Amino acid sequence: MLKQPRAVWAVAFACVIAFMGIGLVDPILKSIAEQLDATPSQVSLMFTSYMAIMGVAMLVTGVVSSRIGPKRTLLxxxxxxxxxxxxxxxxxSVGAVVGFRAGWGLGNALFVATALATIVMSARGSTAQAIILFEAALGIGIASGPLIGGLLGEQSWRAPFFGVSVLMLVALVATAVFLPSTPPTGRRTSLADPFRALRHKPLLLLAITAIFYNIGFFTILAAGPFALPGAGIIEIGWIYFGWGVLVALVSVVVAPLVQRAIGTTQAILVTLALFTADLAVMAVWADHPTVVAVGIIASGAFIGNNNTLITEAVMGAAPVERPVASAAYSFVRFCGGAVGPYVALKLFGLPPHEHVHAPFVFGAASVLVGVVVLALGFRPVAAALAAHHAAQGHEREDEAEAVLVGDLD
Known part of the structure; x- marks a missing residue:
């Protein structure tokens, strides 16, 4: 899996920098609120605008890529x-930051959706191995984002944003140099293709499940720092660094083992149930910062496991092109999940009447809804994935037979 072309590593490096943006602002959320005179719910709009625009933009990523090619789309x-x-x-002003984060989300949509498809198409090995590489890049980016945000944020809340801009410039050069020209291939997709893909029940069920999972995910990111009243910027950075390390390690090492042991759909259900329990514990003991910190870090394991499993499930849930499936799934989950950070911190309230338990109750209830949705749709999802894996097995057998015939010749 590690013997990949330089192009794959260039795109993976760019993915690391892109995903830094998710957790980068966590350590500086309270600092931004204080210095720009904003409420917690106003600050949470940095997540909401980023995800909402990213979700809508996912609908056009395939359209753009199929017309100008993956490399130009990435750049x-x-x-x-x-x-x-x-x-x-x-x-x-916080309004300007929120607006520019929306533009950031547009860029991330063009890059991330195309990056996954590019890695899957360019990498050596199976689709599952390519997805693990992508999730490893995601995990490293998520892990390093809060730490870099904390280190730079101690100097100024502005420094992390400039830091990402500089690192992205390095990623831009690496992608431009190492990724070969990728002209448009295949048919041109349309804006209607992702909506057609959602007619396939397994894909729709996974996307709806992901809405509620994402609400829990971003509740951890948005509400966590405000539930740590005694923690400074660098302390929050280290807590979320621990969280991100677990995301990375579990997504790469543990998720494939769990998948082989109990199956993809079962593993997603168990992971979501454990994530619900983690959020519930944080809700009950939300006024104990140590419990909140441990709960944040522990959630990284459940998020890492679920990210890998559900991404691979989406790729096999519907008989459509991978970029189309990714666009349809991402559109639903990001647009739906965008409400999570705002609602969570709206429930948190304003000093001195904060309701520190409420955001985590909301997050736990949301993920529990995702568990129920997937449990009710277990059969069609499991059947679709079984058919996909069987088809992949036949493809590998055909490839092995072709190699054997070539050796005999």
Whole structure:
């Protein structure tokens, strides 16, 4: 799995930098709220605008990529992230930061959806191995984002935004140099293709499940820092660094083992149930910062496991092209999950009347709804994945037979 072309590593490196943006703002959320005179719910809109625009933009990623090619799409996304991250760091109001984060989300959508498809198409080995590489890049980016955000954030809340802009410039150069030209291939997709893909029940069920899972995920990111009243910027950075390390390790090492042991759909259900329990514990003991910190770090294991499993499940849940399946799934989960951070911190309230338990109750209840949705749709999802794995097995047998015939010749 590690013997990959330089192009794959270049795109993976760019993915690491792109995913830093998810956790980068966690350590500086309270600092931004204080210095820009914003409420927690206003600050949470940095997540909401980022995800909502990213979700809507996912509908056009396939359209753009099929017309200008994956490489140009990747580079366009990177340029947008560089520009809007720098503009966010230059802002003087929370509204401007929220707006520029939306532009950042547009760039991330163009880059991330195309990056996954590019890695899957360019990598040596199976689709599952390529997805593990992608999830490893995601995990490393998520892990390093809060730490870099904390270290730079101690200097100024603006520094993390400028830092991402500089790192993305490095990623832009690496992608431009090492990724070969990728002209458009195959048919041109349309805006209607992702909606057609959602007619397939297994894909729709996974996307709806992911809405509620994402609400829990972003409740951890948005509400966590505000439930740690005694923690400074660097302390929050280290807590979320531990969280991100677990995301990375579990997504790469543990998820494939769990999948082989009990099956993909069963593993997703168990993981979501454990994530619900973790959020419930945080809800009950939310006024104990140590419990909240441990709960945040522990949630990384459940998020890492679920990210790998559900991404691979989506790729086999419907008989459509992988970029189309990814666009349809991402559109539903990001747009639906975008409400999570805002609602969670709206429930949190304003000093001195904070309801510190409420965001985690909301997160736990949301993930529990996801468990129920997937449990009710267990049979069609499991059947679709079984058919996909059987088809992959036949493809591998055909490839092995072709190699054997070539050796005999």
């Amino acid at each position: 366009s996304g990177l340029v947008l992230i560089i520009v809007f991250a720098a503009l966010a760091g230059s802002s003087d």
